[in-house]
Amino acid sequence: MSEIWYKKSMKPIGIFDSGIGGLTVLKEIQEEVPREDLVYFGDTARVPYGTKSKETITKFSLDNVRFLQNFDVKMVVVACNTAASLSLDVLKTSFSMPIIGVIEPGAKEALAATKNGRIGVIGTKATIGSGSYEACLKRLKPSLKVYSQACPLFVPFVEEGWLDGEVVTQVAKTYLEPLKTFGIDTLILGCTHYPLLSSVIRKTVGEEVSLVNSAEETAKEVRRLLTKLKAEAPRKKGNPETRFFVSDEPEQFRTLGERFLGRSITSVAKVGDYVRG
Amino acid sequence: MSEIWYKKSMKPIGIFDSGIGGLTVLKEIQEEVPREDLVYFGDTARVPYGTKSKETITKFSLDNVRFLQNFDVKMVVVACNTAASLSLDVLKTSFSMPIIGVIEPGAKEALAATKNGRIGVIGTKATIGSGSYEACLKRLKPSLKVYSQACPLFVPFVEEGWLDGEVVTQVAKTYLEPLKTFGIDTLILGCTHYPLLSSVIRKTVGEEVSLVNSAEETAKEVRRLLTKLKAEAPRKKGNPETRFFVSDEPEQFRTLGERFLGRSITSVAKVGDYVRG
8 A cells, every 4th residue: 555545545525515505415425435534614604605696606615625625635525506516617627636516416316217308406596597407417318308496495494494384385386386397207406405305395296206316426426436546544544533614603503404414413613723523 | 164074074975784685774875865975885795694693794794894994984884784783883893983783773763663662573583682672672761571583584585576475474474473462562674674575574463563674764863973973965066876886796686686775776896896876
């Protein structure tokens, strides 16, 4: 084992999101490559990204990767659909480490799931406006029919913990019934918040529609890339660590983050400090 | 007329908000002191403030006043209830020009409106969490009964243009019916977005409850302070100018801003440029 290889394999993987949503991706990565050290950054001071412009989202994403560089990360996962849709190209040309987004993995999973070739995509205004999923799906298979719908109220509902009930169901109907009329058999949940609304979404679109979220497939892509780069954490490494950083007050992230992660988060640091979680 | 006085009187008034909501305050200021030049800054890249911490909101507010200082403003109006609630004290000690918030004017107007001394306050999480209105009302009249309720979904609804209909009415009921049970006769709309929901709010709380928004009273306070400081724009001044600046892409601000301002906005500049509007 060469020393260079060994050193790279010991480095952590960096993950960033506009806030807490990316924790759904982190969770899958922890399950897929459990020996890896992870550094998660949530840009909670400037959240949300989904209502903002390409220029602003790109600037924020560049800041976030620069922050993760402080940890000498061996790879970066853009765990935010909006940031991945609007800024992945710029990030890839601006940094030397490998950078993975959530769009292509999600698109691949949808392609594997669809039988009739009619795929729906929901996401923030910025994600849908970018056409990122549609472009990726068409690149994978030009004959696919893709129908997109921005659902800007879904993020506030999730952040407020309104995950079911009459109001959310009514909003879901407004957004999703037009998609149903196109006969989709697969729906990409193109925002990391949306899996938390999956029971309402399922009720609205029907049991026969496959719901795809990018988290699982992104985690598999992380593993594939680690193998390809011979950068997997060695078996004899110590216990894996996950560190959480945010740009706003940590307590709200910790509380709400536990809803996303499905387990407790022991500590979160506001950027500037180093704390293990 | 001394030269110093003359120069001060010719300077513009600076107004900032986390985004577009402060345009409701700008509109009242334009009506109250129509000869004044105004510079409006909306921090659209970092909006919203209402879900964030005191520390972050204060940092953003300091940035915003520093930006307005570039225009040598004679006064600053903090047209955002959240920023005024969390950062006005720090702003006042950090800068030498007079700085006015929207909280005290709103509280005074509510005090004038109430007959039974039972006042409701609605606002963002940060505004309600700060207790700013309650503290101000109790300072004005200790015997007042104040009942507060955060309404975090109202801002997203307004920004999405969902200003009436079944869903918003249902959300309004969830937030406001508890306040009704306290027998309030006055309700402070403690967020610049909320006046756009006033018909739904009125339907929910009933015709007998006075709805107070701070914009009008804040504009009167601006006039009073200009008079006191002998800083009013002179009669022979040229046509008043209002300039709009934002931190994110200007087009969305312009379009949505017209809904708040009730008239067209000819131009908005992203910070860095100077454009007249």
